[in-house]
Amino acid sequence: MTERPHAYLRVADDLREQIKTGALTPGLKLPPQRLLAEEYGVSDILIRRALEILRNEGLIESRQGSGTFVRERPPVRRISMDRYLVDSGPQETPQTSFTHDAGITWSQYRLDKAFAWIEADERLAELFGVDVGARVLERRFVFYAVGEPSQMSRSCLLASDVEGTPVADPRHEPWPGGNTGQLRSLGIKVDKIRETTAVRMPTPDEAERLGIGTGVPVFSITRRTYAQGRVVEVADPIVIPGDRAVREDSIVL
Amino acid sequence: MTERPHAYLRVADDLREQIKTGALTPGLKLPPQRLLAEEYGVSDILIRRALEILRNEGLIESRQGSGTFVRERPPVRRISMDRYLVDSGPQETPQTSFTHDAGITWSQYRLDKAFAWIEADERLAELFGVDVGARVLERRFVFYAVGEPSQMSRSCLLASDVEGTPVADPRHEPWPGGNTGQLRSLGIKVDKIRETTAVRMPTPDEAERLGIGTGVPVFSITRRTYAQGRVVEVADPIVIPGDRAVREDSIVL
DNA sequence: TCAGGAAAGTTCGTATACGAACTTATCAAT
DNA sequence: ATTGATAAGTTCGTATACGAACTTTCCTGA
Structure with a gap:
């Protein structure tokens, strides 16, 4: 130096x-x-x-x-696309993509939730590939692992898919098998998931909810869930504290 | 607000x-x-x-x-694991994983380089799966796309693989086909690549070299390149400014 | 016309200063 | 012993101030 x-x-x-x-x-x-x-x-x-x-x-x-x-260095959580395999796999023990990543059991898991019916704005409409103004079920979650907030997200489903079904009822959250499980219960078979991962500083609100300083960067993930060539679920954004998570990805040539 | x-x-x-x-x-x-x-x-x-x-x-x-x-906003670059497919594919036009991601041609591409022979420290040894103190070729790069610094990295190869070969000669950089191309020239066929992506704030040095504010978070990627079950290359870290890049990943179920 | 230098404009480093807002420790009163 | 008030300790917001270092503009002189 x-x-x-x-x-x-x-x-x-x-x-x-x-x-x-x-x-x-x-x-x-x-x-x-x-x-x-x-x-x-x-x-x-x-x-x-x-x-x-x-x-x-x-x-x-x-x-x-x-x-x-x-600052204390919190333990690291590994995020990998593999987590979506558990969602769709057999359900011996209840799991979701979140519990898989966090390496915790169902009982150490908790979430805050807030459901609302909204109309798709421009961004959401583009992600879904539908018209602006389409009715959408917006679900906001904060996930806790062993008491610590470690992820928050806004996940949206099309009203045309879920209105009037148990999936639209907040009381059924958390749903064993997660998003994929919910969609399967509606007869929708998820076949592809795409994620766009950005990195940015948290908004003041996010910092507070996630219990991190405003100087700690976060992963901001946009997820599109596909079935039969159309987008059936959009999570935008999924926010994960950057000081306690890493992405794991691999490719076989 | x-x-x-x-x-x-x-x-x-x-x-x-x-x-x-x-x-x-x-x-x-x-x-x-x-x-x-x-x-x-x-x-x-x-x-x-x-x-x-x-x-x-x-x-x-x-x-x-x-x-x-x-500030002028640089265009967003998309990072996807697909870039490694280019490295190993046929070479009609010279490319590397970097030019593929940045969406630029070979001529808009430039890099600073610095080679050194070092001994593996604890971390490097663990990533490679070799003993501490093993001789390693350390190559430090700063990549420029259209004049703008947009990635820096430290990529390491085992001396036992590359010593005395053209790969160990800085004058051959940039090498068409990138890392995978270099390894192929040595008769090493890359078959798997694993990446661990973290997000953090840049060190002062990184901020300066990448021309970003110290408040702009970065992707910090650790890459392990495998061939025949052993690690043949380690990049640690690859640092990419978070304000001009997003990761793209997908999974097919 | 051109070069050189002065002047003006601008960011930046740094000092002192005072009070607000908040947390922790202390002590007194019930 | 528990509670409640008070004091001390601490970070933070904000003001004024002066000069250093650097860039741009402009003017002067050959």
Whole structure:
């Protein structure tokens, strides 16, 4: 690391180094900004800038009125397209794509849900391949694994497919077998799933619901579920905290 | 968007909105901070904070002594595992997985490279499935598409495979057909590729090389290339700016 | 006409300062 | 012993201020 000309960068570099090497261990509380300013011999505003940089990098977390802490690294969850195989497979034990990925059992699983009938806006209509204004069942979920929020999503189904069926009834969630299971109960056989994965910073709302700092990036996945050549389900977006998940993909040539 | 209690967030929101809606078009120069401060009726330091947020989001770019400009939005690049099919396919026109993804021709493609012989550290050894300390050819690349840096990576090959071959000679980069082509030239037939995709904030170094703000998240991909059941190449990490790329994946049930 | 340099404009680094908002620790009163 | 109020500690929002470093414009002089 070459000598930095700017004091706040030097401070940031130094603290980052200490965190990376483990001199500052996760969960540890940093000295108050007052002290840091004194130690480094710079004004408080430079300390604040340095801390903001580290906060953006996801290395630290500030709690107002309490202090600044080195962030804990939560366990990693592996997301793979294979999870959709369990949805459609035999159901010895109840599972969904989510429980599969999170590596948890049905009983450690919980979700918040909110159903609504809406009209497809431009984006949704394009994803579905239907006209704008088409009636759609919008289902918003927040998934918890062992109490920790670890995924939220908005999943949509066409009213023409599900209106008046048990699938449209929130009380049946969570549904063993997940989306694919639900669709199968309607006689719709899912044959292809496409996902578009983007990465971005969370909205303030997402950050709060997922219990992450606003400096932690997220996966934002758009999923299209196909059956007989048409789109039967659209999830847009599926939001997953980036600090506790990785995608796994493979190709055989 | 609800009313924000904090002035600098209001300013940032307002400017962001103007950029998103196109009221401020790419390339345009913003009013100087002095004027902005006056317009919004806040002190200059709040303007600076607001601008820093937008800079981190990759929306604007400040040139010292000159002004602050709305950034040009680079086109979105789609990353899919399909790109590895090109590598191994017939070579009518030279291509690599990178040119395929970026949707560019060979001539719009350029890369910086740096080769070195190193000894495998713990992580690398585990990825390869060899002993720590094994000799490895480390190749660092920065890929440019139409002049814009859009990917950087560290790709490693085992010395036992490549030492003394043309593949180990930097002058042969870029190699038509990419990694797979190189390995084929050594008589190694790639049969499987696995990728682990994480999302995180860029290191300061990565942000600089990729020309992104430190607030723009990146894809960090670890790739393992297999042939006959062993790992013949490891790319760790492949770093791709999150503001100009999305992953595309699909599964057929 | 052209080169050189000064002047103006601009972002950026940095300091001091004060109070608001929030959390934690302390201590007193019931 | 439990509760409730108070104080201390801490981050955060915000203001003013000055000069450094850099870029662009413009003017001067040959």
